[in-house]
Amino acid sequence: MPSVVAAFRLLLFTGCRLSEIQFLRWEYVRDDCVELPDAKTDSRVVPVVPVGPEARAVLAALPREEDNPWVIRGRVPGSHITDLQRPWRCIRAHAGLGDVRIHDLRHSYASRALALGESLTMIGKLPGHTQVQTTSRYVHLDDATLSQAVERGCTSYL
Numbered sequence: 001m002p003s004v005v006a007a008f009r010l011l012l013f014t015g016c017r018l019s020e021i022q023f024l025r026w027e028y029v030r031d032d033c034v035e036l037p038d039a040k041t042d043s044r045v046v047p048v049v050p051v052g053p054e055a056r057a058v059l060a061a062l063p064r065e066e067d068n069p070w071v072i073r074g075r076v077p078g079s080h081i082t083d084l085q086r087p088w089r090c091i092r093a094h095a096g097l098g099d100v101r102i103h104d105l106r107h108s109y110a111s112r113a114l115a116l117g118e119s120l121t122m123i124g125k126l127p128g129h130t131q132v133q134t135t136s137r138y139v140h141l142d143d144a145t146l147s148q149a150v151e152r153g154c155t156s157y158l
Contacts, residue, residue, distance in 0.1 A: 004087045006058050007072045011102065013055040015109035018102050020049075022081055024071040029059055 010021050020036055028035045034049045051059070062071060070080035088102050 003062070003072050003074075003081055004084065006062055007081060007084055008088070008091070008102075008105070009058045010055055010072075011105040012109065013052060013058065014049050015106050016049060017106065018084065021072060022084070024080075025069045026064060026071055027069065029071065032056075 007021050010016065010024075011018065014021075014034070016024075016034075016036075024034065024036075028037070030051075033051050036047045036049060059071070065073065065078075068078045072081045073079065074081045084102060092098065092100055
């Protein structure tokens with residue numbers, strides 16, 4: 001179970017695709033980034049994912065097994081995790097998240113970056129988008145963020 005929790009945390013803290021975390025090997029992990037040589041259809045301009053302190057803490061807490069190259073190990077010795085959908089359904093049900101998909105963690109990552117003031121161009125580079133249009137479909141602002149933007153804009157004229 002710790003591997004499952006770590007997988008979801010890495011998805012949330014890196015903006016990576018599910019397959020990138022499932023097939024993440026220790027040899028790809030660096031101090032401040034993760035190199036992804038097998039990214040989806042070579043879509044990343046630079047196959048490197050910057051890793052912040054939260055993701056580094058998750059990686060540091062995971063045990064390394066001498067005979068297993070995978071970061072998120074599976075149930076079978078020497079294997080990687082193969083199914084995150086079943087535990088995700090349990091988490092969703094427990095948290096009352098309805099139809100939230102694992103891929104929505106990637107959208108949340110981008111949305112958090114936008115709420116923190118990052119540009120769409122910068123946000124797109126984080127999950128490896130090559131088109132700003134793709135990034136714009138990923139970011140979603142909550143009502144509180146929109147209200148704060150209105151307040152900042154309205155009060156700047158006074």
